[in-house]
Amino acid sequence: MIEFVLNNKLIKTDAHAGMTLLDFIRSEQQLKGTKIGCREGDCGACTVLIGSLNDKKKTHYKSITSCISPLGNAHGKHIVTVEGINLEGKLNTVQTALKNNNATQCGFCTPGFVMSLVGLTLQDNLISKADAIMAISGNICRCTGYKSIEKAAYKIYENIIEIPITNRLSWLVENAFLPDYFLTIPTQLKKIATNIPTHKNGTIVAGGTDLYVRQADNLAASEVHLINQNQKLAGITFYKDRCIIGAETTVNGLYYNTAMLTYFPEIRNYLKLVSSEPIRNMATVVGNFVNASPIGDLTIFFLALNASITLQNESHSLRTILLKDFYKGYKILDFKSDERIVSIAFNVPKVDSKFNFEKVSKRKHLDIASVNSAIQLSVSNNKVDFIYLSLGGVAPIPFYLTATCQFLTGKTLSVEILKEAAQILQQEIQPISDVRGDESYKRLLARQLFYAHFLKLFPRAFQILELVN
Ligand SMILES: Cc1cc2nc3c(=O)[nH]c(=O)nc-3n(C[C@H](O)[C@H](O)[C@H](O)COP(=O)(O)OP(=O)(O)OC[C@H]3O[C@@H](n4cnc5c(N)ncnc54)[C@H](O)[C@@H]3O)c2cc1C
Numbered sequence: 001m002i003e004f005v006l007n008n009k010l011i012k013t014d015a016h017a018g019m020t021l022l023d024f025i026r027s028e029q030q031l032k033g034t035k036i037g038c039r040e041g042d043c044g045a046c047t048v049l050i051g052s053l054n055d056k057k058k059t060h061y062k063s064i065t066s067c068i069s070p071l072g073n074a075h076g077k078h079i080v081t082v083e084g085i086n087l088e089g090k091l092n093t094v095q096t097a098l099k100n101n102n103a104t105q106c107g108f109c110t111p112g113f114v115m116s117l118v119g120l121t122l123q124d125n126l127i128s129k130a131d132a133i134m135a136i137s138g139n140i141c142r143c144t145g146y147k148s149i150e151k152a153a154y155k156i157y158e159n160i161i162e163i164p165i166t167n168r169l170s171w172l173v174e175n176a177f178l179p180d181y182f183l184t185i186p187t188q189l190k191k192i193a194t195n196i197p198t199h200k201n202g203t204i205v206a207g208g209t210d211l212y213v214r215q216a217d218n219l220a221a222s223e224v225h226l227i228n229q230n231q232k233l234a235g236i237t238f239y240k241d242r243c244i245i246g247a248e249t250t251v252n253g254l255y256y257n258t259a260m261l262t263y264f265p266e267i268r269n270y271l272k273l274v275s276s277e278p279i280r281n282m283a284t285v286v287g288n289f290v291n292a293s294p295i296g297d298l299t300i301f302f303l304a305l306n307a308s309i310t311l312q313n314e315s316h317s318l319r320t321i322l323l324k325d326f327y328k329g330y331k332i333l334d335f336k337s338d339e340r341i342v343s344i345a346f347n348v349p350k351v352d353s354k355f356n357f358e359k360v361s362k363r364k365h366l367d368i369a370s371v372n373s374a375i376q377l378s379v380s381n382n383k384v385d386f387i388y389l390s391l392g393g394v395a396p397i398p399f400y401l402t403a404t405c406q407f408l409t410g411k412t413l414s415v416e417i418l419k420e421a422a423q424i425l426q427q428e429i430q431p432i433s434d435v436r437g438d439e440s441y442k443r444l445l446a447r448q449l450f451y452a453h454f455l456k457l458f459p460r461a462f463q464i465l466e467l468v469n
C-alpha cells in the first residue's frame with residue numbers, strides 16, 4: 001500500500017505505484033488545480049511540491065513535475081498541490097505577488113508558477129537573487145510574458161531572503177504564505193511506515209524523467225522497481241582521494257553539494273544548463289548513464305572524470321567497471337539483466353588539474369545538447385601529464401576520445417599540437433545528421449568545443465584566431 005500526505009489528508013491507496021502522480025491527483029482525488037500541459041516535464045503546468053522528512057524533525061521540500069513522476073515515489077512524503085496552499089477565503093502571499101505584478105492572464109500556467117514559487121520560499125539553499133528565476137525555470141507561460149512573473153518572483157525572494165531557514169516555516173505560516181497545517185506535517189509523516197511498495201523484478205525507475213516521457217502508459221500497467229527512496233543508495237561521500245556518489249543522487253544533489261563546489265567551482269554554471277529546476281530535483285545521474293543517450297550531459301561530465309560505476313547483481317555480488325567501458329553500441333550496455341548500478345566513483349581532481357564542461361544547444365536553457373564536451377587535464381611545464389576528454393552527439397554512444405587523449409598525453413601544448421589533435425579528433429568521431437544539426441555542423445561544433453576548453457582553461461596561452469585560422 002502507498003501512504004502519503006496529500007495537502008492535509010493522509011492517503012492510503014492500492015493504486016498502481018507506476019501510475020503518474022498527476023493522474024492520481026486529478027483523477028482519483030479530483031484535485032483539478034494541477035494542470036495537464038505537455039505530459040513530458042517541459043511546461044511545468046503540473047508542478048507540485050514533494051516534502052521529505054530527512055532528519056526526522058523537519059520536512060525538506062522541492063518542486064517536481066507530477067506528469068513524469070510515479071505515484072510510488074510519493075510514499076512516505078508530503079505532496080502539496082495548489083489546493084494545499086490555500087488560506088481560508090484569501091490569496092496567499094505568493095498568489096498576491098503574482099496578482100499585484102499582473103503576472104497572470106488566462107491562468108492556465110499559474111498554479112504551476114505558484115507551486116514553483118512556494119517551493120522557492122521553502123528552499124534550504126537560497127544563494128542569490130538568480131535562484132528566484134531558477135525556481136521558475138521549468139514553467140512556461142504562453143500569454144503573460146515573463147517580465148511581470150519575474151518581478152513577482154523577485155518580490156517573493158526579497159520577502160524571504162532575510163528569514164533564517166531554521167525559523168522559515170513558522171514565519172511563512174505567520175506571514176500568510178502557507179496554511180498552518182504545514183507545522184503538523186513532520187508528525188504526520190513520522191507515522192507512515194518506511195517500507196517502499198516496489199517490485200524487485202519490475203522496470204527500475206529512479207527519477208522517472210527519462211522513462212515516463214517515453215512510456216508512462218506502460219509503466220502504469222506493469223511492475224515497477226522504485227529505487228528512489230533507498231537510503232543505502234543516497235549521498236555523496238569522500239574517502240581519501242575518491243569521491244563516491246550513491247546511485248540515487250540527483251542532479252540537484254550534485255548542484256547543492258558544497259564539497260563538489262570546492263572541487264568544481266563552475267559546477268553550478270554547468271548544471272544550470274541541464275534541464276530545469278523540477279527535473280534536476282528528480283533526475284538521477286545514474287538514470288542519465290543508463291539512458292545511454294549519446295548527448296547525456298551528466299554522462300559526458302563523468303566520462304571526463306574517468307569515473308567508474310559499481311554494479312550489484314541479485315546475489316549481491318559487486319563488479320566495478322569504467323564508465324567509458326559501459327557503452328558497447330547505440331543503447332547497448334555492459335549490463336546484465338539482474339544488475340543495477342549502486343554507485344559512481346572518481347578520483348577527486350588534484351589542485352593542479354583543470355576541468356571544463358561545454359554544451360551547445362538550440363536554446364541555452366531547457367534544451368538537449370547538439371554537441372557537448374568535457375575535459376580534465378593536468379599540465380606541468382606546459383606538458384600534458386594526463387588528459388580525459390569526452391564528446392556527446394558525435395557517435396552512437398557518449399564518446400570518450402581515446403586516440404585524441406593518447407596523442408596529447410606527454411605533448412607540449414602549442415597551437416600546432418592542438419590543431420593536430422583536432423584532426424585526430426575528427427577521425428575518431430562519427431556524427432550523423434539529425435534534428436540537432438547535420439554532420440558538418442556537428443563536426444564544426446566538436447572542433448569549436450575542443451578549442452573552447454583550451455581557450456577557457458589557458459586564456460593567456462591561446463587566442464581564438466590562432467586556433468581557427
Ligand atoms: C524536460 C526534460 C528535460 C531534460 N533535459 C535534459 C538535459 O538538459 N540534459 C540531459 O542530459 N538530460 C535531460 N533530460 C533527461 C533526463 O532528465 C536525464 O537523463 C536523467 O538524468 C534521467 O534520470 P532519472 O533518474 O529520471 O532516470 P529514469 O527515467 O528513472 O531511468 C532512466 C533509465 O535508467 C535506469 N536506471 C535508473 N537507475 C538505475 C540504477 N541504479 N541501476 C540500473 N538502471 C537504472 C532505468 O531503468 C531507465 O532505463 C531531460 C528530461 C526531461 C523530461
Ligand code: FES
Pocket residue numbers: 035036037038039040041042043044045046047065066067068
Ligand atoms: S504537464 Fe507539462 S510538465 Fe507536466
Ligand code: FES
Pocket residue numbers: 103104105106107108109110140141142143144
Ligand atoms: S497566463 Fe496563460 S499561459 Fe500563462
